Amino acid sequence: MTDTQQLWTIEDICAATNGQTNDQAAATKTDGYITGISIDSREMKAGDLFVALPGTVADGYKFLAAAQSAGASAALVSKIDHHLDLPQICVADCLGALRQLGVAGRARFGGIQFGITGSVGKTGSKEMLRHALSQFGSCHASQRSFNNHIGVPISLASLPQHADFAVQEMGMSAAGEIADLTRLTRPNIALITRIADSHSAFFSSTADIAAAKAEIFQAIEGLSIAILNRDDAFYATLRAAAIAAGAKQVISFGHHPEAAYRLVSITDHDAGMTIKACLAGTDYVFDLRMYGRHLAENAMGVLACVAAAGLPADIAAAALVDCQPPSGRGQRHSGIYNNCKISIIDDSYNASPASMAAAFSSLAATPPHIMVLSEMRELGGATNAAHTALAPQINKLAPRIVIAIGTAMHAMLDSLDQSIITVAASDIDAAIAELNHAITNGDRIFIKGSNGSGAWRVRDALCAAMTSDAPKRRLKGASHAA
Numbered sequence: 001m002t003d004t005q006q007l008w009t010i011e012d013i014c015a016a017t018n019g020q021t022n023d024q025a026a027a028t029k030t031d032g033y034i035t036g037i038s039i040d041s042r043e044m045k046a047g048d049l050f051v052a053l054p055g056t057v058a059d060g061y062k063f064l065a066a067a068q069s070a071g072a073s074a075a076l077v078s079k080i081d082h083h084l085d086l087p088q089i090c091v092a093d094c095l096g097a098l099r100q101l102g103v104a105g106r107a108r109f110g111g112i113q114f115g116i117t118g119s120v121g122k123t124g125s126k127e128m129l130r131h132a133l134s135q136f137g138s139c140h141a142s143q144r145s146f147n148n149h150i151g152v153p154i155s156l157a158s159l160p161q162h163a164d165f166a167v168q169e170m171g172m173s174a175a176g177e178i179a180d181l182t183r184l185t186r187p188n189i190a191l192i193t194r195i196a197d198s199h200s201a202f203f204s205s206t207a208d209i210a211a212a213k214a215e216i217f218q219a220i221e222g223l224s225i226a227i228l229n230r231d232d233a234f235y236a237t238l239r240a241a242a243i244a245a246g247a248k249q250v251i252s253f254g255h256h257p258e259a260a261y262r263l264v265s266i267t268d269h270d271a272g273m274t275i276k277a278c279l280a281g282t283d284y285v286f287d288l289r290m291y292g293r294h295l296a297e298n299a300m301g302v303l304a305c306v307a308a309a310g311l312p313a314d315i316a317a318a319a320l321v322d323c324q325p326p327s328g329r330g331q332r333h334s335g336i337y338n339n340c341k342i343s344i345i346d347d348s349y350n351a352s353p354a355s356m357a358a359a360f361s362s363l364a365a366t367p368p369h370i371m372v373l374s375e376m377r378e379l380g381g382a383t384n385a386a387h388t389a390l391a392p393q394i395n396k397l398a399p400r401i402v403i404a405i406g407t408a409m410h411a412m413l414d415s416l417d418q419s420i421i422t423v424a425a426s427d428i429d430a431a432i433a434e435l436n437h438a439i440t441n442g443d444r445i446f447i448k449g450s451n452g453s454g455a456w457r458v459r460d461a462l463c464a465a466m467t468s469d470a471p472k473r474r475l476k477g478a479s480h481a482a
Contacts, residue, residue, distance in 0.1 A: 005160060006033040008101075010074050010087055013049065016104035017097035019089035022080045034073050037101075037157045039150065046071030052078070053094050053150070060094070095150065102153030102184055108161050111137075112223070112309050115185050117170045117178055117216050118193030119209060120355045121298045122147065124329050125193050126169045128302045131323040132316035133309075137164030144326075147171035152181045165309070172212055173202050173378070179215035188222035189308045190242075191301050194294075195234045196354030197382070210234040217245035224248040225308040227301055230256035251308055253300035261304040261313070266296050268365050279303055279313045286317040290325050291332070291345075292362030294355075328456055330362070335466040340441040344462055347448040348455040351376045353386045359448055360393045367397040370438060372431060372458050374449025375406030383408050391415035399446075401438050403431050406453055428457045435462070 013034065014021055035047035041063040044050060050067035052060030052075055064081050074087040078094055091097035106113070114133075116126050123145050130141035140163045142155035147169040159166050170181045182190075195210045203209045214237070217226060226242035228235055230252035239250050253261040264276040264283070272289040275296050288299060299320060306316040325331050328349025335342070345368060347359050353376065371394065379386050387408040394402060394416060401421040404410050405428065413422040421438075425431035435458065439445070445462070449455030 005035060007036065007105075007158065007160065008034040008049070010034070010089065012104075013074070013076070013089055013101060017076070017089065017091050017100045019076070019091040019097060021074075021087060021089050022082075023087040037098075037154050038067075038072075039154065041066035041070055041072075044070035044072060047073050049073060050075040051094055051098050051154075052076060053098075054078070064088075098150070098157065099153045099184070102156035105156040105159045105161075106184065106186060109159050109163065109166060110161075111164045111166060112189065113185060113187045114165065114167045114305055114309075115170055115182060115187030115190045115216055115220075116167065116193065117172070117213050118191075119196035119213070120352060120358070121193035121294060122169045122171065123326050123349075124295060125191065125298045125302055126167050127326050128299060128320060128323050129167050129191075129305055132302055132306050132319055133165040133167070133311075135315055135319045136311050139163065139165040139167065141167040142169050145169065145171070147181075149177070149180070152184055156184060170216060175203075175208065175212045176215070178212055179218050182216045182219045186219050186221050187216070188220070189225045189227065189305055190216045190220050190247075191227040191305055192216065192229065192232075192238055193298055193301060194229050194354065195232055195238075196352060197379075197386075202378070202380070207234070207237075210237055211241070214238050214241035214245075217242045217247055220245060220247055223308065226250045227304045227308060228252055229297070229301065230254040230259040231297070249308070251304045253304045254297055259300070261300040261307070263293075263296050263300050266293060275299065277303075277317070279317070280307060282314075284314055284317055287321045289321060289323070291330055292358060294358035294362070295325070295330065328451070328459070330359070333463055333466065337462060337466040338436065338439060340439050340443065342439060342441075342443045342445060342462075342466070344459065344466075345444065345446045346459045347446070348459045349451050351448050351450045351453075351455075353379075353389065356390055356448065357393060359446075360390075360397060363397055363446060366444065367399065368446035369400045369440075369443040370403070370435070370445045371397070371399045371401070372403045372435065372445065372447045372449075372455065373405070373409050374428075374453035374455040375409050377450040377452055384411060387412040388415055395420070403434050403438075405431050405449065405455065409449075428454045431458055432461045
């Protein structure tokens, strides 16, 4: 979305939300339009609608003055603050009104809507798909990981009316949540990346997780195409659920020999991966500036989505060479830190047993010298066993040092080989201090953990003090395989 294009007028918002404005003159001004939606005054851009959501930690209503100072065009509130010279739209319930605005945004959109869910790989796939679709027209995608009951309405309310494509990520922590989000989104093409036990704290089995993810098909419409991972253990179950919900076509991807969009091979190099793929029967070679088989497999799902929309997958594949992974999801940084040349593999945004295994696999060719690992979250009763299960995978990589953050990760250290130096850091600051003592010239440092456990702070500390002068390899686009 272009920051300066008109999304809504105040009058439009009043109509969509049954709201009443305190400034009728502003509501009818032809230049009084909204260019974005924000719920955080610290992240506002001039022209945004500030939605003053209530909260147990911070009440949005208390930040109306800050929103006005940041350049808000208007605010959505449950009560008017008469001390401010800010157009305000009063509604009974701000979250409910935001949802209504999202519904209105989706209803007026005339392009192709894509929905993405899965236990892992949602955000990276969303960003790859956004990048690929942008080669063919204007594409709007949900911000960062705006994938819940608040983020999805924000994304839909921010959807430009005349965009050609929209990509919506959908997450969950309970059964029924994807069904609710897909009723809002109403995707034409729905992708499930992979089913894994990332939400085991909230579900009794992985089969229950699969059933909850399959809710994405319950409001599929228009093209009604499902994109599924052929290698997933629940492929048959998901395919049956898609068809039962009305999907007109199911397209498979993965490295399975029967996958329609098939990953044939990967060659790693210093700037990413060269991929050989068979796309609906035609062989192609293209590059990704990313690392890891899981990302290459997700690229197959992205290209299947592109083809499902009637667009040329080969052009999309060529364009992926310029797509960077989202922050904290496999990015690489090289430079000088404390007079030592180092490289960082930054996978600090999220962690689950499946994503840990995928990341460790991507490190096999060039194992790290130092691993900084913070706890995986939302695993419930499986927490201890899931962390202990990491040890054999780490032992295969044979790092020089493992720095662990969090009680469950501390306990895992006891299962590592004695040749590995282990450090149970009491907190993030202690982990950074240990790194300062441990780093030597030429070290590769791998950082991973759930976002809430703070591994990204280790990344930030290193990158802030690191000077980068690493040369970049020139990468090519896609070509027909010889």
